[in-house]
Amino acid sequence: MAETAGLGAELARVVDVLPEMGAALGETALMVAIAVPLAVLVAVPLGMLMYATRPGGLAPSPLVYRAVNTVVNVVRSFPFIILLIAMIPITRLVVGTSLGTVAVTVPLTVNAAAYLARFVEQNLLQVPLGVVEAARSLGAGKVRTLWSVLLVEARPALAGSITIMVVSFISYSAIAGLAGGGGIGDFAIRYGYYRYETGVMVATVVVIIVLVQLVQAAGTLTVRRLDKRL
Template sequence: MPSPILPANTTALDLNRVAELWPEIVLAMGQTFAMLIVAIPLAVLAGTPLGIWLYSMSPHGLKPRPRLHRVVDSLVNTMRSFPFLILLIAIIPVTRFIVGTTIGTAAVIVPLTINAIPYFARFVEQNLTQLGSGVVEAARAMGATRGQIVRDVLLVEAKPALIGSITIMTVSFISYSAMAGLVGGGGIGDFAIRYGYYRYETAVMFFAIVLMIVLVQAVQIGGTRLARTLDKRH
């Protein structure tokens, strides 16, 4: 009886085909890692101060400026609402200006980073807001400046939540990096599309899917364990 998942013509020859394509699979995984290793740290570096600013300028923040906060908050929401594939196409001139090309792994890193910055900034704002006003008032009572409150109190207390947010963002952007294969961005998603969709090599496509699942699980488990290790409540 044929498998309900794989087609009837799937044989050991398909697995041999996976072995033949192993160098390309390794290259595709390397491209996916390159996208994440560059885009995620850049998003954290740029998104963290933006998130701190959003928190500080909010009505219940360290230095409330509600009108300015509403403007920047709207801009962040607008950037986050862009579907990644549309953003990928919309900023082609910017991508070409920055990296000199609109195809390949380097070109995909640009929209990935631009999309990830407001995404992570919102996480930072929420993580800091969830700490409540008690830790801020205690720090103020001890004479701490705004900079000290942010650096030595808020970011320290929110560290486990921030690690969890980075984990969630990384998992989400693994799927975004796969979507980039539609425009020749490389990576495991591009590999799955080229061999699984265009060439109907089902076993190869399923192998690529399994690799993506393993990668997502590894990131999620590693991020969760690190967050628990840093959480002083446990």
């Protein structure tokens, strides 16, 4: 009886915090809605630039490649929590504050752009050389080969990379709480770690798992639709 009463109390508490959990989900969705498109807009041209200027690329330029490659590696080497703190002055300059959900999207975008740029470069490298040679033999210029051939051929892999990035964003939402960014991960930490409300934490973890599964399923479906081999 005591166990049943305890379980009932836990369920009642979960119901009580549902509005706050919904708000946390909304904050995570806002982070993704702002940061992902911005990261893609930055990362795709950056990844293409690294692909084109790397040794053996369409327009080899060791100086440009080393410069861009170094910047990408430096950003990727920062743990997100350190990057979040280090970028406080820049965040304030861009959005006027270093606290809140919108403010967190600034370091999130920078972090994601660096990771995705590397993915883009690798995705383009996976395109068979024969495709590039065929386009060049038909008179396609370097820019057209990049945008109209390589980028099109790499779309399935790019969709998979973006899916991985979105899933990472969901985990980063736990760290976003340090800057008042909120998010479903931060919600789980506040109730599970600080308040020791196990039932609420378990319910939140289940929500996060479902959310990740939905994102992954959507990404997999997109990859299948874009991949001409499937």
